[in-house]
Amino acid sequence: QQQVKQSPQSLIVQKGGISIINCAYENTAFDYFPWYQQFPGKGPALLIAIRPDVSEKKEGRFTISFNKSAKQFSLHIMDSQPGDSATYFCAASNPRGKLIFGQGTELSVKP
Amino acid sequence: GAGVSQSPSNKVTEKGKDVELRCDPISGHTALYWYRQSLGQGLEFLIYFQGNSAPDKSGLPSDRFSAERTGGSVSTLTIQRTQQEDSAVYLCASRVGGANYGYTFGSGTRLTVV
Numbered sequence: 447q448q449q450v451k452q453s454p455q456s457l458i459v460q461k462g463g464i465s466i467i468n469c470a471y472e473n474t475a476f477d478y479f480p481w482y483q484q485f486p487g488k489g490p491a492l493l494i495a496i497r498p499d500v501s502e503k504k505e506g507r508f509t510i511s512f513n514k515s516a517k518q519f520s521l522h523i524m525d526s527q528p529g530d531s532a533t534y535f536c537a538a539s540n541p542r543g544k545l546i547f548g549q550g551t552e553l554s555v556k557p
Numbered sequence: 558g559a560g561v562s563q564s565p566s567n568k569v570t571e572k573g574k575d576v577e578l579r580c581d582p583i584s585g586h587t588a589l590y591w592y593r594q595s596l597g598q599g600l601e602f603l604i605y606f607q608g609n610s611a612p613d614k615s616g617l618p619s620d621r622f623s624a625e626r627t628g629g630s631v632s633t634l635t636i637q638r639t640q641q642e643d644s645a646v647y648l649c650a651s652r653v654g655g656a657n658y659g660y661t662f663g664s665g666t667r668l669t670v671v
Binding site for chain 1: 561588590592598599600602605607613648650652658659660661662663664665
């Protein structure tokens with residue numbers, strides 16, 4: 447049972463463009479929604495996270511938009527840079543702390 | 558330590574052999590997780606330890622997989638009678654207890670079964 451669905455699977459964006467990755471979840475008990483960035487050969491690193499009591503959170507060029515009624519959340523990367531090229535994972539956790547991941551999006555930012 | 562440490566970083570084993578993968582969590586982190594990442598795939602939850610509670614083993618794919626956590630710190634993931642489909646990167650994460658945030662991952666162990 448896939449509880450977090452992520453799209454697209456891969457994304458190519460020009461330098462300076464906006465990268466948008468979407469996720470949808472099923473379990474309304476989830477109350478913590480992080481995004482992770484992973485470079486080849488490395489473990490995932492926390493990028494930004496949100497709780498369902500807010501609709502948007504921004505940290506630098508990274509923004510999470512959250513739609514509780516639709517059970518969807520998305521990551522926006524503004525002014526995308528080649529150094530942002532990586533695999534991005536959305537995830538969701540319930541209060542007991544079990545963290546479930548989406549399938550990942552491979553982002554390539556072209557110079 | 559400063560981060561989550563996993564060893565070995567790479568392991569090549571013959572089909573049918575047993576392997577042990579080790580995870581040293583961040584000091585003071587009472588929650589510890591194991592995930593499996595197959596080539597080009599997402600992170601598949603395997604098992605979760607929280608303090609002295611019974612572990613959540615709901616993600617273990619078969620009875621060949623087991624994990625233990627000694628003294629609330631170091632954890633070992635054991636795969637018995639390895640199969641080629643077990644080839645993957647095994648990732649460990651830890652976080653402080655009592656909060657479902659602040660998960661920190663190690664760099665993983667890349668297991669290749671030949």
